Amino acid sequence: MKIAKAFRFRLLPTPRQEAHFERMAGASRYVWNFCLRHCHAEWAAFRVALEEAIAAGIELKNKTYKGGYEVPSSERWPEAYTAFETKLEGYRKELASDERPDKLSTPSIAYQYLYKVICKHRDEGEGGWLSEVHSHCANSPAKTVGKAYKSWWTAMAQDRNHGAPKFKSKHRPGAAARKRGWRQDRRPSFTIQANRSFIRKKGIRVPGPRSGEAPGWVNTWPQDPSSDIPLEAKICSITVSQEAGRWYCSVTVGELEIPDPIIAGDVLGIDLGINAIVTLSDGTSIDPPRPLEHALKRLAFLQRRLGRRKDRESKRRRRAQLAVARQHAKVAAIRSDFLHKLSLQLVNRCRTIVVEGFDVSELVQKAVPKTRRGKRKRKRRMQILDLGWGELRRQLLYKGEWYGCDVIVAPPFEATDRSCNRCATINQMPNNTSEYRCSSCGLVTTRQLNTAKLLEGYGLPTGEKDAAQ
Numbered sequence: 001m002k003i004a005k006a007f008r009f010r011l012l013p014t015p016r017q018e019a020h021f022e023r024m025a026g027a028s029r030y031v032w033n034f035c036l037r038h039c040h041a042e043w044a045a046f047r048v049a050l051e052e053a054i055a056a057g058i059e060l061k062n063k064t065y066k067g068g069y070e071v072p073s074s075e076r077w078p079e080a081y082t083a084f085e086t087k088l089e090g091y092r093k094e095l096a097s098d099e100r101p102d103k104l105s106t107p108s109i110a111y112q113y114l115y116k117v118i119c120k121h122r123d124e125g126e127g128g129w130l131s132e133v134h135s136h137c138a139n140s141p142a143k144t145v146g147k148a149y150k151s152w153w154t155a156m157a158q159d160r161n162h163g164a165p166k167f168k169s170k171h172r173p174g175a176a177a178r179k180r181g182w183r184q185d186r187r188p189s190f191t192i193q194a195n196r197s198f199i200r201k202k203g204i205r206v207p208g209p210r211s212g213e214a215p216g217w218v219n220t221w222p223q224d225p226s227s228d229i230p231l232e233a234k235i236c237s238i239t240v241s242q243e244a245g246r247w248y249c250s251v252t253v254g255e256l257e258i259p260d261p262i263i264a265g266d267v268l269g270i271d272l273g274i275n276a277i278v279t280l281s282d283g284t285s286i287d288p289p290r291p292l293e294h295a296l297k298r299l300a301f302l303q304r305r306l307g308r309r310k311d312r313e314s315k316r317r318r319r320a321q322l323a324v325a326r327q328h329a330k331v332a333a334i335r336s337d338f339l340h341k342l343s344l345q346l347v348n349r350c351r352t353i354v355v356e357g358f359d360v361s362e363l364v365q366k367a368v369p370k371t372r373r374g375k376r377k378r379k380r381r382m383q384i385l386d387l388g389w390g391e392l393r394r395q396l397l398y399k400g401e402w403y404g405c406d407v408i409v410a411p412p413f414e415a416t417d418r419s420c421n422r423c424a425t426i427n428q429m430p431n432n433t434s435e436y437r438c439s440s441c442g443l444v445t446t447r448q449l450n451t452a453k454l455l456e457g458y459g460l461p462t463g464e465k466d467a468a469q
């Protein structure tokens, strides 16, 4: 099977290389914001036309959209403004024609169009300085803005709760917006098109600031990219990004061949829990690392120190800020490392995996403190988020596909933690015990193991299911 994959390495740039990274990332951010502004203008024009149409009593068969944006000012964004005017005129004509359209032509946000706009801005507008940085900096953000906008529209047409793409800020580089499982990354970053010649032992090549300028080799640590990335893989692009003051690169690889898996075992039911992150139907349970819980004391100390640094411009405040960000990054890294190892181990262990399909964010919502007794609930919410159930399930699903293991997400059925796995009787249980006793067949086990076995039963083919009962 051929798959696409990303390999991530830490970079150790020299101060000069770092300055160069910052410049490339700055240009990328500028282009992102410029393209986004342009998309917003197109969107605003579309909405004005749509509202005029609705006011004039014209019935459109397509869905109406919600949300809207300011019209760009003609002084600051002349190109965007002109495009906005032309577009608006176009929509008006479309609506005024004798044949009533069932659908307005959607605003053009295609990559080619955005790229043309940014090139025009660079060659004729104020963006002349963009010609001093590598052309890929203008290239890739135009593409991603187009993609982000399209996915936002699709979500709105389907009435899904999905935030609009956001502007990137120079002053709040780490800020990322999260809305219903969809994360917008606003870290300083830039992407370059790459191939095999960009990678060698202990180093990654990043092109010079201008096209044609001498490239620089940047050291990676501690891994060796040339031996980690298989030789036959096709290298597509390299994204360099900054996180908590450190630089990383992510090498995107396509057409990577995965060897046929050797899969032992059978069906495995997995119960997701708080004390043991997974309880398997074969009886093993694995404890989670709980990195956030362990870092709380240190985080509190670092946050207090940051709170004392009141001068916003001071270097000491910046240092304290970085220390908090690093601690959070460390927590995330420990969790991610654990989940990746666990999910790989699980999909290589058996033919079929069954996990529970409950909505993690809903569970967390339920644990939101509403009363004064909220402290315990707040802790519970932190504990759940510290585990990363949702991420584990996501990893199981894609890795299962890679390594030939069927991962089934069982619908969250109500009696799942109450019915007995041997005789299917529904027992009433107090919430605070972990022991499971069946009143009809006398089975004594733990609740987690009972649920895991129920899930295993769900994954068995129908014939075997009857035999098992």
Ligand SMILES: [Zn+2]
Pocket (backbone or CB within 6 Å): 420, 421, 422, 423, 424, 425, 438, 439, 440, 441, 442, 443
């Ligand atoms: Zn029973």
